[in-house]
Amino acid sequence: MLMNFLRKLMYGRYGSDYLSFFLLFLYVVLIFISALPHMAWVSWLALAVLLWNLFRMFSRRIDRRRAENARFLALFGPFIRWFKMRRTIHRDKDHRYFKCPNCGQYLRVPRGKGKITVNCRNCGASFEERS
Known part of the structure; x- marks a missing residue:
């Protein structure tokens, strides 16, 4: 029942990608920073990042979301590949x-x-x- 609801909800929508995962990570970091003294205003920034991420995931403009993700990967792709290679080297004994x-x-x-x-x-x- 729940799976059918989620399938119908996400039909024709963009979903998640590398930029979405980055925004989610950024949200968590900002929430931890907002717990520091005199940094409560950062929680509003974290909320804006979360809302932008949700907007991207539920968007029906798939072409624009793919272009955003492509620009993100052009900037951060080498770092992502380097990190994945380091993880592979560490795990492969x-x-x-x-x-x-x-x-x-x-x-x-x-x-x-x-x-x-x-x-x-x-x-x-x-x-x-x-x-």
Whole structure:
């Protein structure tokens, strides 16, 4: 019953994207800041951020929301990719990751193979590393 209501409510609407998640994170940070002494006015800013996020999620102007998200990713996309790569490297205990000195592509090799020659699939450069 509830799922059908939510499906009908969100039909034809934009929903969430990277900018929505960023705005939600910003809202939470602003709420914590507003709890500090003499910073109660920040809660109004947090409310404005939350309302803007809800407006974006329930909007039917999908083309405009996609353009907003594309502009956001143009600015913050490299940081998002860097953060995801760091998380992957930290979680993967079976492989070592190297950055190609020529093109910057990340390359994954198995751990514990000693000194190996790593070949970049992107640019064809070769270099030696310890795995």
